[in-house]
Amino acid sequence: MLIIAVLLTLMAAVAVAVAVQRNLFSVVVLGGIYSFLMATVLVALDAVDVAMTEASVGAGISTVLLLGALYLCGGGEAKPLARPWLPLAVALVIAGALAYGTLGLPAFSDPQAPIHTHVVPRYLSAALAETGVPNVVTAVLASYRGYDTLGETTVVFTAGVGVIALLRRIGRRKKPGRGQ
Amino acid sequence: MKRLIVLRVVAKMLIPFMLLFALYVQFHGDFSPGGGFQAGVIGAAAIILYALIFGLPAARRLVPERLVETLLGAGVLLYGGVGLAGIALGGNYLDYFVLGRDPVSGQHRGIFWVEVGVALTVSAVMLEIFYLFAGRGHRFDE
Numbered sequence: 539m540l541i542i543a544v545l546l547t548l549m550a551a552v553a554v555a556v557a558v559q560r561n562l563f564s565v566v567v568l569g570g571i572y573s574f575l576m577a578t579v580l581v582a583l584d585a586v587d588v589a590m591t592e593a594s595v596g597a598g599i600s601t602v603l604l605l606g607a608l609y610l611c612g613g614g615e616a617k618p619l620a621r622p623w624l625p626l627a628v629a630l631v632i633a634g635a636l637a638y639g640t641l642g643l644p645a646f647s648d649p650q651a652p653i654h655t656h657v658v659p660r661y662l663s664a665a666l667a668e669t670g671v672p673n674v675v676t677a678v679l680a681s682y683r684g685y686d687t688l689g690e691t692t693v694v695f696t697a698g699v700g701v702i703a704l705l706r707r708i709g710r711r712k713k714p715g716r717g718q
Numbered sequence: 719m720k721r722l723i724v725l726r727v728v729a730k731m732l733i734p735f736m737l738l739f740a741l742y743v744q745f746h747g748d749f750s751p752g753g754g755f756q757a758g759v760i761g762a763a764a765i766i767l768y769a770l771i772f773g774l775p776a777a778r779r780l781v782p783e784r785l786v787e788t789l790l791g792a793g794v795l796l797y798g799g800v801g802l803a804g805i806a807l808g809g810n811y812l813d814y815f816v817l818g819r820d821p822v823s824g825q826h827r828g829i830f831w832v833e834v835g836v837a838l839t840v841s842a843v844m845l846e847i848f849y850l851f852a853g854r855g856h857r858f859d860e
Contacts, residue, residue, distance in 0.1 A: 586751035590743075594759040599844050602766055606851035669825040671748045679753060680829040684812040688797055691836050695794045698843030702787070705850040 793839030
């Protein structure tokens with residue numbers, strides 16, 4: 539638990555640094571550091587699959603894509619046009635509501651929490667016998683929750699199609715040698 | 719960055735291992751952490767590293783955009799196709815029990831192909847987004 543507390547404190551420090559920092563290149567790098575800290579927290583919580591995703595997507599690909607975007611739009615943060623009091627108030631109210639909402643959640647690693655008493659015992663006890671896959675995360679993701687993963691894959695596909703629709707130069711299609 | 723010899727040598731040494739690790743994460747996902755999503759991202763990262771070091775045109779020659787766009791749709795189609803195969807063999811949509819001789823081997827087969835579909839779509843989308851972003855500037859077009 540101590541290591542998680544230390545990592546979460548570091549993450550809060552990185553978040554403050556992101557808010558204060560005006561150089562967008564530093565902000566992107568700090569975002570990568572934040573993702574790596576999050577991945578380490580997930581390893582400490584024994585959620586290695588999620589940690590792997592966080593490290594590769596959050597710290598790896600996202601950083602590269604944001605740096606690519608930064609190259610297109612310049613590395614300095616523009617001066618705000620108006621005083622940010624209203625957005626600040628909205629953010630504070632939402633933060634307060636979220637913090638209030640956490641009071642209603644079950645305690646950390648409470649075995650009687652609804653998420654641990656509903657379908658999880660069945661997955662944990664029957665997954666190996668029913669699917670023959672020792673990694674329960676894979677069994678749940680691809681088999682028990684196959685519909686959800688199909689939806690997820692479709693969301694990723696839609697994101698790719700959206701980016702193609704927005705960014706692809708139309709002229710390139712007429713280049714000789716393509717589409718033959 | 720083509721002229722920096724240290725980067726080129728290190729990248730040439732690293733990229734095969736990155737691709738191999740992607741395959742390991744993909745096909746060992748039944749037994750260890752990982753699966754299609756992570757493997758797709760790691761595989762795309764290897765190609766992106768190649769593009770950063772050797773230039774975007776070189777990466778486009780290696781993995782043409784047309785291939786990337788085909789794989790982008792093929793992954794989802796493969797995933798949906800596994801579901802339809804379940805119907806064709808007399809089960810429900812995405813029902814893996816009917817895909818093999820016995821329920822457990824059917825589950826194995828279903829999970830395997832579904833993960834392949836996820837990996838194809840995820841790696842293709844990551845790569846396509848990178849190509850489109852990088853293709854708008856000229857830094858990578860050395």
